[in-house]
Amino acid sequence: MRRRHFVTGLAGVTAGLGLGAVPQAATAVGASARQRLGRTAQGWQQAAVPPGAEAARLLKAAAAGPDCAWAVGEQARNGSAPGRPLAVHWDGAAWSHTDLTHLGFAGAVVEVAGTSPEAAWAIGGDTGDGSGHLLRWDGATWQDADFPGRGDAGTSLSAVTVADDGRAWAAGVHDGRARLLHWDGRVWRWLPPLPEGTAALWNVHLAPDGSVWVSRDAIARWDHRSWTVLPVPAGIRLTVTGLLPVAPDDAWAVGAAFGPGGPPGKPPSVVLARWNGTEWLSDREALPFTVGALHSIVGDARGRPALISGWDFWDGTRTHYLRRSGDGWTGERGPLAEGLTPMMTDLATVPGTDTVWAVGTTTRYSTQPPAQLRIERYG
Incomplete structure (x- = not known):
């Protein structure tokens, strides 16, 4: 099965679709217009x-x-030309840039995880020499x-997760x-390698039982003694962009499947699958929308x-x-x-709150101007 990987559900979805770029005049929104954007009925705000x-x-x-959150990414990228790594920090009152110039690399910060300040x-990731930065x-x-x-050649990092006690795992x-x-x-x-050859990993998550799950070309669970490799959800040119492990026999995967091909501009279909300990079962049929992509999934206080x-x-x-509502899913906008096509690639819950x-980014075409950062907040 051939899969198309895209950086956290963003680059591959948009570039792979072949959709026409949104004209700059249609995507530009002034500061006054941004300030007028308020809460929705469900509590989301820009x-x-x-x-x-x-x-x-x-x-x-x-x-x-x-009073403490982080978000990371990339700015000033133009097509194949590498951009500059980007990190912003929330101090309880505002988001502000964190200086990264002393790190001396071009590219992106692709993952962040933290449980305390x-x-x-x-x-x-340095796009210049391919080296990774922890x-x-x-x-x-x-x-x-x-x-x-x-x-070293043959060594790279792609994702990280942190436990409440400060221990961490990087994939x-x-x-x-x-x-x-x-x-x-x-x-x-x-730690010992996966038994699945050179399978690349992208996501890494902690389950409530303390096991560590990884996903991309393979989905596997590390129980601190050995690996258990799971099958991947069925789909043609399918990419898993988010994973939520709940228990050894209960996990959720989200992403997109591009199908067998088609004309330029053909959109993917959303992927939502649940692992029952034996197989992945699709849970997309009753969703409010099925054309597009799902990017990130997070759990409640109980996981x-x-x-x-x-x-x-x-x-x-x-x-x-x-x-999540009962045994199903309800939609929230x-x-x-105004004039933009936002794509939100990751979610982060704030411990102890409903936030x-x-x-x-403000536009699906994040690797080209005039795309800007976008952050939305619930609660």
């Missing part, structure tokens, strides 16, 4: 973002509490951290094999599925969220984005 370069996108977000990690938050900015194999490749890099609070060390961010092909002027951050 958050103010710090000004920055065009061709900007936020890829991932994490929150440690009401002093325990956060991020992953950066970044640690020191309470004010991001600093490069050393790890085994740093700078990547070492010695040409997909595996996890584990932080025990003192040192990083590589049960709660909210999904998505892109509705037929309603591109708002983000389309899906909220984000705030109206959720959603991050992304």
